[in-house]
Amino acid sequence: DAGVTQSPTHLIKTRGQQVTLRCSPKSGHDTVSWYQQALGQGPQFIFQYYEEEERQRGNFPDRFSGHQFPNYSSELNVNALLLGDSALYLCASRGLAGLKEQFFGPGTRLTVL
Amino acid sequence: AQSVSQHNHHVILSEAASLELGCNYSYGGTVNLFWYVQYPGQHLQLLLKYFSGDPLVKGIKGFEAEFIKSKFSFNLRKPSVQWSDTAEYFCAVTGSGNTGKLIFGQGTTLQVKP
Numbered sequence: 001d002a003g004v005t006q007s008p009t010h011l012i013k014t015r016g017q018q019v020t021l022r023c024s025p026k027s028g029h030d031t032v033s034w035y036q037q038a039l040g041q042g043p044q045f046i047f048q049y050y051e052e053e054e055r056q057r058g059n060f061p062d063r064f065s066g067h068q069f070p071n072y073s074s075e076l077n078v079n080a081l082l083l084g085d086s087a088l089y090l091c092a093s094r095g096l097a098g099l100k101e102q103f104f105g106p107g108t109r110l111t112v113l
Numbered sequence: 114a115q116s117v118s119q120h121n122h123h124v125i126l127s128e129a130a131s132l133e134l135g136c137n138y139s140y141g142g143t144v145n146l147f148w149y150v151q152y153p154g155q156h157l158q159l160l161l162k163y164f165s166g167d168p169l170v171k172g173i174k175g176f177e178a179e180f181i182k183s184k185f186s187f188n189l190r191k192p193s194v195q196w197s198d199t200a201e202y203f204c205a206v207t208g209s210g211n212t213g214k215l216i217f218g219q220g221t222t223l224q225v226k227p
Contacts (some may be wrong), residue, residue, distance in 0.1 A: 004156075033213060042117070042203050042217030043157075056213050090157065092215075100145055100164060100207070102215060104157040 002027060004105035006091050012111045013081050021076040021108045025093030031055075032074040033102060034066060035090040043090055049074050078110075086112045115140045117204050119218035126194050127226050134189040134221050136204035143209040146187040148178055149217075151201045160202075163187065164209070174198070196227045 005024045013019050025032050031050045035043035045058035049068035068074045072093075078085055088109050092102040120135040138144065148160040161172025168180040178189045187204060204218040 031213065033215075035215075035217075040219070042205075042219045043215070045214045045216070048213040050213075058214065094213075101147075101159060101162060103159075104149075106156040 004091055004093050004103050006105040006108050008108060009106070010109045012113065014113050015081055015083060017081050018077065018079045019081060019110060021089050021110070023074045023076070023091030023105060025072050026103050029093035029095045029103070030072050031094050032068060032072065033092045034074070034076045035092065037088040037090055037107070039087070046076070081112045083112050086110060115216050117206055117216055117218035119204055119221050121221045122219070123222045123224070125224045125226065128196055129193045132189070132191040132194045132223070134202055136187045136189065136218060138185050138187065138206045140206050140208060140216070145207045145209055146180060147205040147215070148172065148176070148189050149203045149205060151203065153200065157203070160189070194225050196225045199223060199225045
């Protein structure tokens, strides 16, 4: 049973560029959340997708957007990259509403130069 | 404001020493509480969780945590640490009615010396 997978593993971009990160949830899971983990900090919630819609959003600007596909996989898009966007981006998935545990992927390390 | 505070940023212990990592939260209403661990080079894994019932919860690898509602705390403990426990530990909280948004503390780096 594959866990949460994310691609790519690492990414280097320059300021002003756009980036797309991808996530496949754990088998049987239908809800995907994205988190940003800056160096030396705990993960911060970006947003959550369920039934292909954004259900909750953290304190992140509109430059951060996402999408969920019918197969429950998800993308995180960041436009107009800033140096401060450099971080580890984590995807987490969970199953039916009664299951409260989130399972995390290995993350995508984004470096903005 | 909703937040989680972990008091120890970096802890160094010798093998067989006892461990206690502090975690306090600020969150209105009923909460769910978690401890996650991130071993070097690995992804976040759930150590243990509290939803309701017995405030003393046991997790994997001999870890346990106690929920003290009056103190808004959920401290992590282990009687005897091993070198393999070297990792970063994160405390997290969600509202029981809002389980999608985990609020994490900034983490505690545990270094266990053999």
